[in-house]
Amino acid sequence: MIIKKLSLYNFKNHSEKKFEFSPQINCFVGNNGVGKTNILDALHYLSVGKSFLGNTDLNNIMHDEDFFTIDAEIMNEESEDIIKISQPKEAKKIIKKNDKSYDRLADHIGYLPSVMISPYDSNLISDSGESRRKFLDAMISQTDSEYLFDLIQYQKVVQQRNALLKIFSPKTEVWEKDSMEIYDDPFTKLRNQ
Ligand SMILES: Nc1ncnc2c1ncn2[C@@H]1O[C@H](COP(=O)(O)OP(=O)(O)OP(=O)(O)O)[C@@H](O)[C@H]1O
Ligand SMILES: [Mg+2]
Known part of the structure; x- marks a missing residue:
């Protein structure tokens, strides 16, 4: 799988740029x-x-503009696909493959697997276990869609259970x-998977 072409429009400091990539190694050279x-x-x-970089989607829109788009031509073994991402200021992000929107972002994960290596990776050693778990979850999710599905379900259950625990505190005197117990079954099942 090769990314042949990339077009950026209002993405951060790139107002309008087109790139064509080599099927081998690509290097970007330029001033700071x-x-x-x-x-x-x-x-x-x-x-x-x-x-x-942990930016929110809206922060990646070029300053004073209303949206960004990222378009790419991807060459597979048998076909070529067009991936389009657009983020308007006032609406939801849309990701399309060959002009068809994905219902869920999770359906796109794994199509174009990537590993990003950067100086920030030293945080994986110095930070808490949470950042290591997040890193491994993101890597495994790209190659195992069932894992990603279970992970999303697990995160939902934990979030709902934690919200309930906040209400059931000694302070509110509610229990x-x-x-x-509604959460016990899915929580245990998903955690052990
Ligand atoms: N939303 C945005 N709108 C406009 N410009 C932005 C936006 N977000 C980031 N930038 C600009 O992008 C530039 C930084 O780009 P980037 O970090 O990709 O540069 P770089 O070529 O990697 O630099 P270095 O060689 O220092 O690593 C900065 O000038 C920053 O102001
Ligand atoms: Mg840089």
Whole structure:
């Protein structure tokens, strides 16, 4: 699988740029601040639908503009696909493959697998286990869609259970055993998978 062409429109400091890539190794060379890392970030968007720098989608729209688009031509073994990502200021991000929108971002994950290596990776050693788990979850999710599906379900259950635990605190003096137990089954099942 090869990314043949990339077009950026209002993506960070790239108002309108087109790139054609070699099927082998590609290097970006340029002065500081010209937008080399931003190109890598656009490629990361194509892979997993978000920035690897932790920016929110809206922060990646060029200052004072209303939307960004990232378009790419991807060559597969048998076919060529067009991936289009657009982020308007006032609406939801849209990811399309060959003009067809995905219902869920999760359906796109794994189509264009990527590994991003950067100086920030030292955080994987110095930070808490949470960042290591996040990194491994993101890597495994790109090659195992069932894992990604279970992970999304697990995160939902944990989020709902934690919201309930906040209500059931000694401070509020509320405790409903039955409501809590609803989460026991899915929580244990998903955690052990
Ligand atoms: N939303 C945005 N709108 C406009 N410009 C932006 C936006 N987000 C980031 N930038 C600009 O992008 C530039 C940085 O680009 P980038 O980090 O890709 O440069 P670089 O070529 O990798 O630089 P270096 O060689 O220092 O690593 C900065 O000038 C920053 O102001
Ligand atoms: Mg850089």
